[in-house]
Amino acid sequence: MNYFSSDFKLGILGGGQLGKMLLTDTRKFDIQTYVLDPSDEAPCKIGSNKFFQGDLMDFDTVYNFGKQVDVLTFEIEHVNVAALEKLETEGIKVYPSPKTLNLIQNKGTQKDFYAKNNIPTADYKRFESLNDLKLAVENEVVTMPFVWKSTEGGYDGNGVKVIRTAESFNGLPEVQCIAETMVPFKNELAVIVTRNPSGEIKTYPVVEMEFHPEANQVEYVICPARIDDAVADKARAIALQVSEHFNHVGLLAVEMFQTEDDEILVNEVAPRPHNSGHYSIEASYTSQFEQHLRAILDLPLGNTDSKAAGIMVNLVGAEGYSGNVVYQNIEKILGLNGVTPHIYGKKQTRPFRKMGHVTIVNEDIAEARRIAEEVKNTIKVISI
Template identity: 70%
Template sequence: MKNYFSSNFKLGILGGGQLGRMLLAETQKFDIHTSILESNKNAPCAEICNTFVVGDLLDFEAVYNFGKTVDVLTIEIENVNLDALDKLEDEGLTIYPKPRDLRIIQSKARQKNFYVDHQIPTAEFSHYAYLQELIHSYENDIIDFPFVWKAARFGYDGNGVKIVRNITDLQSLPKVECITEKLIPFKNELAVIVARNAAGETKTYPVVEMEFHPEANQVEYVICPARIDFKVAEKAREVALNVVSKLDFVGLLAVEMFQTADDKILVNEVAPRPHNSGHYSIEASYTNQFEQHLRAVLNLPLGNTASKVAGIMVNLVGEEGFSGDVIYENIEEILKIDGVTPHIYGKKETRPFRKMGHVTIVNADIDKAREIAQKVKETIRVISK
């Protein structure tokens, strides 16, 4: 095994946002030298990594040249130049998650086709190369309202997803490659995070339940453990493990799923990195998702994924009507509450629905934790001067 700790080893990370920032807390704990490539010189990671390189993650030369300076390369965002990663991998660089998996996951159309090809349950869908093709399908009664529209590429935090209910919604969509999905009448949105290292050791985190903001289409609360029947949780875990197995995935994979009205489990989409649905683990789990990501990509033994206590995560997003230098109003009030821990992402400017941080609530009683989470949500405000 390589000596990663207090050594000349360099871990490269593509992306310098909040996920990278939380990952750096773990590299610092292990004294692993970390280099980051990111286009924004003021990104959350800029001041706290060992080496910060400004460069476009979608630019071949920037990614390739950065990759030549590190010993192992990983990501905190999947929208990166894959041709550069292919070349680096061909030249012997260890890259996890593998470029071939990122190629599938980067495109929601390829992702959905992968599920169909490998008998992984997912919502019915159609793929359109451009908007006019979708409009043509509607005009010829091939598709009908309502349906879920998703941009094939570059969606994040609720952007690139829209429920289309009428012709006005349809005509206002961006003119990009997309997929449409049948609108599923689901009971719950669930997620399972699976970790797997190169040796094949695999572990799953408990199934979590996600509550979404109806307008922003962003997760408002992540609840662990999910308040669902044990058999449903086992089914969700099996489906997530099947996705990881079929991909032969190495790293951390968050598998988002729907629990239908008749308790079927359908895969919605996956994220090949630490994920919003795992933030609760920093306070609630024996091994948090960021440490586990490191363990997986460095082929170290995986840590215990069990929870020490029930955990709920509340996203802190910019309030509507406020843009500019951020103020966390009433943060002192939530700090007075037992079991409440805020995480601030280091973004100096807020705007409506921008993810600025999160708060974890831990409690022996999941229902009590949910009550406190509601109070936290109603108390703290992310506003501007």
């Protein structure tokens, strides 16, 4: 099939920043794109060939949108899987497949999948409701501290909370959840694995993630991770094992813990371009977004090596500010060596909302990390 400068249509479910960055590469290749998103102000609206506003969880909306395209992908997991399954039976190519998405959408199902396939992960218990979990704590079936996770609907640190006391339950929703054993770890790592329908597989280097302690969001992604080669090799091998069992097409971001004794435990996965791969736009020979396109279109996969060390700094809304966004001091960071800001196009900021990111590229990873700290301390995402 001719994808380039042709009648071929790629559909993207979700019009947020991941879709916007994917559109940079579809425009580079002159591939037609249709985008569906609930918001009329979605970042993807200005970059797609056709934009449709609609509910991603509504069967008819997703099905009717999918019938207009040749290949369908998504930038967010919260989509109607039944509609994707019907589209697939009618000949529309959906990547990653509804089968893969079904295993990943629910974190409880995802954890069961790891246990069934002998993939190392933290111990956990599933509960149908918050009340059932509270009873398990009262009966000492579950002991504090532990990590509470909503099985569905979580994103950017939402849906996850460390439970240390009975008061920690306050404000949590009455939903299906899991209680996960807290893992003493040195580092949080991630590996992106890419696979095309022909079976070609490549992995990106292991990255290290530093999280904001309050918001549970990634603040820095560091590539390559500052870990021993033996640990990096183990992480990549486990990521490949996860990829093989999911048998996915496209990108699979595998988030992991490096424990105090250098074991690797899988935390969770995302079947799409991921925050942990944003550094690749400037620092890699092939960005994760171009690679996702190559994979879902069954084209040869690109070189995943890095040209230089890369660090990504997340730009999130500052605490105490909500309203029309202002990127304070952005001109100052533009004067720093190797710095490239990415602004996602969200007009309204609020505390901890992802508004953009900044990539720092340098031959010396220590210098890149120093500049990243300077960037973090200089630019502020505030409101008028």
